[in-house]
Amino acid sequence: xxxxxxxxWVGAVTLGAALAGCSxxxxxxxxxxxxxxxxxxxxxxxxERCAPCHPDGGNRINPKKTLHARVxxxxxxxxxxxxxxxxxxxxxGMTSFDPAAIPDRDxxxxxxxxxxTFK
Ligand code: HEC
Numbered sequence: 001x002x003x004x005x006x007x008x009w010v011g012a013v014t015l016g017a018a019l020a021g022c023s024x025x026x027x028x029x030x031x032x033x034x035x036x037x038x039x040x041x042x043x044x045x046x047x048e049r050c051a052p053c054h055p056d057g058g059n060r061i062n063p064k065k066t067l068h069a070r071v072x073x074x075x076x077x078x079x080x081x082x083x084x085x086x087x088x089x090x091x092x093g094m095t096s097f098d099p100a101a102i103p104d105r106d107x108x109x110x111x112x113x114x115x116x117t118f119k
Contacts (some may be wrong), residue, residue, distance in 0.1 A: 009089030042113030061093040083111035
């Protein structure tokens, strides 16, 4: 094999590997969503707006409806979106938080904090 041919061959293999790496990368981003994480802002907002009734993820008013993952799941609340929905349209005894009180972005941070913190 001449040096020139060898160079072409190596180049083709390298290009192939680069393309394979590329498609692997895009496959990763289409996977399921990462688990929620607790942000500093989510924690602060929770402490300010929710902790008076939900200290440590409990519930002072209705002790059956805590924010612990298993209890939430039993009540059909499994994602950050589900928790935001409760804030917008809560059950009896809970303050209602509309987007003027807590914008969607902050509401999502609170919800992620809840999911990441109270197991
Ligand atoms: C005034 C007290 C009060 C405040 C403030 C409050 N909650 Fe609640 N929360 C309740 C009560 C009472 C319930 C039970 C309502 C029901 O019977 O469905 C509840 C239920 C919930 C539930 C459903 C729990 C379950 O196990 O089904 C979630 C989620 C929740 N609250 C999140 C929040 C978040 C997030 C905040 C802050 C943005 C907040 N709450 C602020 C009183 C409060």
